[in-house]
Amino acid sequence: MITFKEAYKKVVSHRLDLGSEMVPLINSHGRVLASSIVADRDFPPFNRATKDGIAINYSALESGSTRLKIEGVASAGMYQQQLKSSTTCLEVMTGAVVPLGTDTVIMYEHLTIKDGWANIEKEVTKGQNIHYKGSDETQGAVLLQQGKRIGSADIGVMASVGAAMVSVKALPTVCAIATGNELVAVENIPEPHQIRKSNSITLQVALSKLGIAATALHLKDDKKAIEEGLQKALQENDVLLLSGGVSKGKFDFIPEVMDALGVEKVFHRVAQRPGKPFWFGVHRTYKTVIFSFPGNPVSTFANYHLYFLPWLHTSLEIPVETKFVSLVSPLTIQAPLTRFIQVETYWENARLCAKPVTENGSGDLTSLAKADGFICLEPREASYEVGEVVKFVATR
Amino acid sequence: MITFKEAYKKVVSHRLDLGSEMVPLINSHGRVLASSIVADRDFPPFNRATKDGIAINYSALESGSTRLKIEGVASAGMYQQQLKSSTTCLEVMTGAVVPLGTDTVIMYEHLTIKDGWANIEKEVTKGQNIHYKGSDETQGAVLLQQGKRIGSADIGVMASVGAAMVSVKALPTVCAIATGNELVAVENIPEPHQIRKSNSITLQVALSKLGIAATALHLKDDKKAIEEGLQKALQENDVLLLSGGVSKGKFDFIPEVMDALGVEKVFHRVAQRPGKPFWFGVHRTYKTVIFSFPGNPVSTFANYHLYFLPWLHTSLEIPVETKFVSLVSPLTIQAPLTRFIQVETYWENARLCAKPVTENGSGDLTSLAKADGFICLEPREASYEVGEVVKFVATR
Numbered sequence: 001m002i003t004f005k006e007a008y009k010k011v012v013s014h015r016l017d018l019g020s021e022m023v024p025l026i027n028s029h030g031r032v033l034a035s036s037i038v039a040d041r042d043f044p045p046f047n048r049a050t051k052d053g054i055a056i057n058y059s060a061l062e063s064g065s066t067r068l069k070i071e072g073v074a075s076a077g078m079y080q081q082q083l084k085s086s087t088t089c090l091e092v093m094t095g096a097v098v099p100l101g102t103d104t105v106i107m108y109e110h111l112t113i114k115d116g117w118a119n120i121e122k123e124v125t126k127g128q129n130i131h132y133k134g135s136d137e138t139q140g141a142v143l144l145q146q147g148k149r150i151g152s153a154d155i156g157v158m159a160s161v162g163a164a165m166v167s168v169k170a171l172p173t174v175c176a177i178a179t180g181n182e183l184v185a186v187e188n189i190p191e192p193h194q195i196r197k198s199n200s201i202t203l204q205v206a207l208s209k210l211g212i213a214a215t216a217l218h219l220k221d222d223k224k225a226i227e228e229g230l231q232k233a234l235q236e237n238d239v240l241l242l243s244g245g246v247s248k249g250k251f252d253f254i255p256e257v258m259d260a261l262g263v264e265k266v267f268h269r270v271a272q273r274p275g276k277p278f279w280f281g282v283h284r285t286y287k288t289v290i291f292s293f294p295g296n297p298v299s300t301f302a303n304y305h306l307y308f309l310p311w312l313h314t315s316l317e318i319p320v321e322t323k324f325v326s327l328v329s330p331l332t333i334q335a336p337l338t339r340f341i342q343v344e345t346y347w348e349n350a351r352l353c354a355k356p357v358t359e360n361g362s363g364d365l366t367s368l369a370k371a372d373g374f375i376c377l378e379p380r381e382a383s384y385e386v387g388e389v390v391k392f393v394a395t396r
Numbered sequence: 397m398i399t400f401k402e403a404y405k406k407v408v409s410h411r412l413d414l415g416s417e418m419v420p421l422i423n424s425h426g427r428v429l430a431s432s433i434v435a436d437r438d439f440p441p442f443n444r445a446t447k448d449g450i451a452i453n454y455s456a457l458e459s460g461s462t463r464l465k466i467e468g469v470a471s472a473g474m475y476q477q478q479l480k481s482s483t484t485c486l487e488v489m490t491g492a493v494v495p496l497g498t499d500t501v502i503m504y505e506h507l508t509i510k511d512g513w514a515n516i517e518k519e520v521t522k523g524q525n526i527h528y529k530g531s532d533e534t535q536g537a538v539l540l541q542q543g544k545r546i547g548s549a550d551i552g553v554m555a556s557v558g559a560a561m562v563s564v565k566a567l568p569t570v571c572a573i574a575t576g577n578e579l580v581a582v583e584n585i586p587e588p589h590q591i592r593k594s595n596s597i598t599l600q601v602a603l604s605k606l607g608i609a610a611t612a613l614h615l616k617d618d619k620k621a622i623e624e625g626l627q628k629a630l631q632e633n634d635v636l637l638l639s640g641g642v643s644k645g646k647f648d649f650i651p652e653v654m655d656a657l658g659v660e661k662v663f664h665r666v667a668q669r670p671g672k673p674f675w676f677g678v679h680r681t682y683k684t685v686i687f688s689f690p691g692n693p694v695s696t697f698a699n700y701h702l703y704f705l706p707w708l709h710t711s712l713e714i715p716v717e718t719k720f721v722s723l724v725s726p727l728t729i730q731a732p733l734t735r736f737i738q739v740e741t742y743w744e745n746a747r748l749c750a751k752p753v754t755e756n757g758s759g760d761l762t763s764l765a766k767a768d769g770f771i772c773l774e775p776r777e778a779s780y781e782v783g784e785v786v787k788f789v790a791t792r
Contacts, residue, residue, distance in 0.1 A: 026597060043760075043762060045586070050757070076576050077576060079589050091646065136761070137762050152792075154765045155601045160592050180473060181473025189558070190441070192441065193474060193492075196558055201421065202551045202555070206548040221471065247447075248505075250487065349720050349785040353746070360527075364532045366539050367532070
C-alpha cells in the first residue's frame with residue numbers, strides 16, 4: 001500500500017501527449033489552445049470614435065471658433081470620410097472611423113445643433129473620445145497564449161481576429177466501465193438483490209462537462225467476458241475508468257485479466273479513505289491508461305476528482321488549480337490514512353468556509369449530492385482546528 | 397438615468413415563468429429540477445456486505461466456535477442466499493445481499509481459509525461490515541429537492557432511483573442580435589473600416605454553457621430591416637440580447653423601433669461604467685424580455701453577467717450566488733457611477749484576492765480575456781482600501 005502523495009505522483013507522471021485538433025470556434029469553450037492567437041491587425045484597427053457627436057480638427061477651436069458648419073455624417077461601417085475644411089466638422093457615430101483631417105470628437109451632450117451648425121458648449125480636450133488604432137494591441141501581438149483554457153471572453157477575441165476554426169489540444173477517448181452482476185440499467189426495475197448502474201453515467205456526465213464524449217460499457221463478473229471486453233476497450237481508448245472489481249472478492253477478476261492483457265500494474269491500494277482499493281496501470285503497447293476505482297459511488301467519485309482530473313490537466317499541460325477552505329469544525333485524522341471528507345462550502349466575506357456533510361460511509365451515494373467537494377486531510381497527531389486552512393477539491 | 401441597484405431590481409422583477417420539460421438524465425447536468433427526486437426503495441435496498449470475506453451468525457462465536465465450515469458463496473447480483481446451519485458460514489462478496497441467517501461479515505484479511513473451512517483470527521463485532529437496508533435513506537424520502545441545480549453527483553442519485561428522464565425547468569429561447577453596418581462575419585476579411593462580429597458569438601457560447609442554444613441575428617443600420625428582424629425575433633423568443641444601437645447616434649434606431657413594435661421601455665441608461673447606455677424593455681403581448689446592451693464588447697460582457705444571469709436565476713427560482721473578494725490595491729470611485737472593474741483573482745489561503753487587470757476602456761476586448769470577473773464598487777468619498785472585501789461577479 002502506498003501513500004496518497006506517492007500514488008498521485010505516479011498517476012500524473014503517466015501523462016499522455018494527445019496532440020491537437022481543429023474545432024469550430026463556437027465549440028471551443030473550455031478547450032486548451034494548442035497555438036497562440038495573434039492579432040491579425042491593430043486593435044482597434046483604426047482610430048475609432050467612442051461617442052456619437054461631431055469630429056473636428058482641434059485647430060478650429062484654437063483659432064477661436066466654437067460654431068462649426070456640419071459637412072456630413074461619418075457612421076460606423078463607412079469608409080473613412082474626409083473633412084474638407086479645418087473650420088467645419090462631420091457628424092460621427094460611435095464605432096466609425098475618425099475622419100481624415102479630424103483629431104477630436106465632441107459628444108452630442110456637449111453640443112447644440114441647429115440649421116446644420118454645431119455649437120460647442122463645453123470645454124474640449126484635443127484628441128478626446130478617440131480609441132486610437134493599435135492602442136489595445138498592435139498587429140502581430142499575442143492575444144491569447146498557447147496553453148490557455150478558453151473562456152467565453154476569449155471567444156470574442158478569437159472572433160475578432162477571424163479564428164473561425166481553432167487549434168486546441170485533443171482530448172482523450174475514454175470508456176467508463178461498470179463491473180458487477182448486481183447492476184441493471186437505469187431504465188430497468190431492479191430485483192431485490194440488484195441495484196441500478198450509477199457510477200458509469202455519473203462519470204460520463206462529469207466527462208461531458210469537459211467536452212469528452214465517453215462511451216460506457218458494462219462487464220459482468222465472468223472472466224471471459226471481462227477479457228474480451230477489456231481487450232477491445234484497451235485498443236480503442238486512451239483512458240479506461242473502471243468502477244468495481246478490484247477488491248479481494250472471488251469475482252474481482254480485473255487485476256489478473258489486466259495482467260494477462262499486457263497492462264502493467266503501477267500500483268494497487270492507497271492509504272486513503274475513501275478510495276483505498278484503487279488500482280492504476282498502463283498498457284505497455286497501446287499506452288492506454290487505466291484508472292480502476294473501487295465500486296462504491298463515493299470512492300469512484302472521489303478518485304475521479306483526486307486522480308483523473310489532475311492527470312487530465314497534466315496531459316493537457318494546464319495547471320492543476322489548488323483551492324483552499326477554512327474549517328468551521330475541528331477534525332481528528334488518525335494514521336495511516338489520508339482522509340477526504342465531504343463538505344458543503346459557503347462564503348464568509350472573501351473566505352470560503354467548509355462544513356462536513358452527514359454521511360454514512362463510502363456506499364452512501366446520497367451524501368455526495370449534499371457536498372460541494374472534499375477536503376484533504378493528512379493524518380497527524382494534533383486535531384485540525386476551527387479556522388485552519390486546508391486543501392479543497394471541488395466536485396460541482 | 398437610474399442607479400445600478402434600481403436597474404437590477406427592475407430587471408429581476410420581470411422574471412418569466414418558463415414551465416418545465418422532460419430531458420434524458422445524461423443531458424440534465426446544470427439544469428434545475430422541476431420535481432423532487434424520491435427514493436423508490438430503501439438506500440441501500442438490502443443489507444449489503446461491505447467487505448469480501450464470510451458471513452456468519454454471530455451466535456456461532458458466542459458458543460465458542462472460531463472455525464466454521466464454508467457452505468457456499470453469496471456474490472453481488474445473486475438472490476439472497478440462506479445459511480443452512482448457525483455453525484457454518486457462507487463466503488460473501490462486497491455488494492452482495494447478506495445471507496438469511498447471518499448477521500455479521502468478516503473480511504478475508506482477518507481469516508485463513510483451508511480445505512473449505514474458515515479460521516477466524518481477529519476479534520469480531522456483532523453486525524460488522526454490513527451497510528444496513530435503509531440506513532442512508534428510506535423509501536419515499538426526498539433525495540433531491542425540486543429547485544436544485546443538477547451537479548454530477550446528483551446524476552448518480554437519479555440513476556439509482558431509475559430517473560432515466562428528468563423533469564427540469566425549461567430554459568428561455570434566446571436570440572443574440574448584433575447591430576451595425578461595420579460588422580462582418582468571423583470568417584470574412586474585414587475592410588479597413590470594418591470589424592468582425594464578436595459580441596453575438598461570445599453571448600452564444602456563454603449561453604451554451606447554460607444549456608441554451610441561442611440563435612444569432614445581424615441587423616444592419618436600416619430602420620426597415622431592423623423593424624422586420626425585431627418583429628420576427630420578438631415573436632419567436634423569450635429573450636432578446638442585443639448589442640449596439642442604443643446610444644445617441646443617428647442610426648441608433650433600436651429604441652424607437654422597439655416602441656413602434658409594442659415593446660415597453662422599462663429603462664434606458666444606468667449610472668454605471670462600463671455599460672451605461674443599457675436599454676431594457678418588455679413586449680406587452682408576447683412577454684419577450686429585451687436586454688439591449690451597448691455595443692462595446694466590455695459593456696456587453698459586463699451587462700450579460702450583471703443583469704441577464706441574475707434575471708435567468710430569478711426566472712429559474714435558484715439563488716443568485718454572491719461572491720466576495722479581498723482587494724490587493726486601493727481604488728477610488730467618484731460619484732455618480734457604480735464601477736465594475738475587471739480583475740484577476742487568486743487564492744491566498746482560503747481567501748480569494750482580486751487584482752485589477754490593465755485595460756484600455758470599454759472597447760478593449762483583449763482586456764476581458766485577462767480577467768476572471770468584475771468587482772462591483774459603489775461610488776463613495778473614501779477610497780477602497782487594501783484588504784477590503786467587495787462584491788465579485790465571476791465571468792469564467
